[in-house]
Amino acid sequence: MDDQATRLRRLVEGKNANTGRVQESGGTAGAPASGARVIAVTSGKGGVGKTNLTVNLAIALGRKGQRVIVLDADLGTANVDVLLGTSSRQSLMSLTQENVQLEDVLIRGPYGVSYISGGSGMEHAGELSLLQRQAIFNKLAGCDEWADIILVDTGAGVGRNVLDFIMASDEVLLVTTPEPTSMTDGYVVLKACRQLGIAQPVRLVVNRVFDIIESDETAKRLMGTAEKFLDMELQTLGFILDDGNMMRAVRRQMPILAAYPDSLASKCIEALSESLLTGQKQQVKMGWQGFLRKFFHNVH
Template sequence: MEDQAARLRQLIEDRTGYIPLAECEKIEETDESKKSSARIIAVTSGKGGVGKTNFAVNLAIALSKAGKRVILIDADLGMANVDVMLGTVSKYNLSNLCQDEVSLHDVLLRGPYGVNYISGGSGIEHAADFSVPERQRLMQKLVQCEDLADIILIDTGAGIGKNVLDFILAADEVILLTTPEPTSLTDAYAVMKAYSIYAPNKNMKLVVNRVYDELDSRDVVAKLRRTSERFLKMTVECLGYIYEDRSVMNAVRKQVPFLISYPDAAAAKCIMAIANNLLYGGQVKIKRGWKVFLQHFLDFSR
């Protein structure tokens, strides 16, 4: 059994070029990267299955193509599937960091297509469940991510459960993904509401997924924006939209992200536009930094 698992892992490693960072050369630390702290962006949604993981994985690739050092953290605990989309198998995940003998370099993987990522896993659903020494260990190790990344992208779970809120409230920026479906919109609004109440510095942007034309997206954004301004006194910007596109499903089946397998597809072009918007579109608001993110997430007073 063990033998079979090892062979399977080897097969996948050969196919995707997956290598634990510990076994590769260190990622370059440029002077530029040392000057400013990483941007911490959480990708979330009200309802599950709206396309968060596809979005996060392909956005990470787009940002990395633009020359940014990206670390993607799979924090959709329980439904962790960044590995599945990248076609990789990870030996360690986020929760293994609590173990003394596991280092950040063991869990930080150099995935295919230039994306460095930390695989998700169960066991870290509630940071509050960790003992103080475990939290300290996590903190000490995760804090090192900041020196290795310009952007830390976090794929969270859906909804307003404590485990998701922990992540989105601690991030500098939140991308809220929705589809034009009424159920997706209502659930997106619930996230906006929770965020507007608890977030210390509000910075939420919308992405509308699975639209048939641009008008769909404009309608959705106008509705959410109006409601948010009126009832939550919060302004939300739109970062872009992604077309309904069969290549997304085909790419998932192939386990090769659509930005790579179908670079000319409509969905891939939309992701490139969103990455561009994220990098050059507007002013980046306050960056509190990765350390503050971790302190908030692991909240030592709990």
């Protein structure tokens, strides 16, 4: 029997066909011909920074004039809500109700972040009838008109749900930290992607690095292993420095870009958003804080 996310994928795939996105049988291929660019943010290990990256990236892209929707696809949790200090009454599954429209589940959150909570409602996806699924699909298709970019915050690991979201997206951002466990688990995701034959570009974001050298080393190791054992070409989008302001912002239930806009991690995420739009190498101006960090090597 199909699991819940398979159904969602079908909904999404159906949406692609309807909106003219380039779609080949067996999965998405390349950039969309029209409509929103759908980017899955995923990781092997949990807690490596996906939700923070997704929400802050949405803010950064929004500031650059992009219309962004975040889909909180980490089933069973409501991470995006927690990070924004909000609580959404309606989730994706509410769309099965006749009187609920996309505008009702598409939450205009604080800091200009628009998001749809997949959350707890997704647990009931398996019980949906064909008519209900069609209702969700039809309403969800409207996202294309609302957004230039849809960021999908998936759960961690290689569960079917996560892989379904990856397969349904146009691009994948794989988040890892330099920790060996995070890299090993990241490799497992790549292996699963390879086995599923996904054609989408997968790009690395190395989070919680001390400096660019550590980011390069981490990326090089993972890229080398992927090439050697999986014959898979991996790109790097960029890095985010380890920054105590991230934890402080989370405690305040605020995205770091709003709480500490001048922090090093905020600058990295802004630079990442630029790379995402231009395809160019991440350029981070570290400024005085960066200088001090390098100079007093041990101080975090």
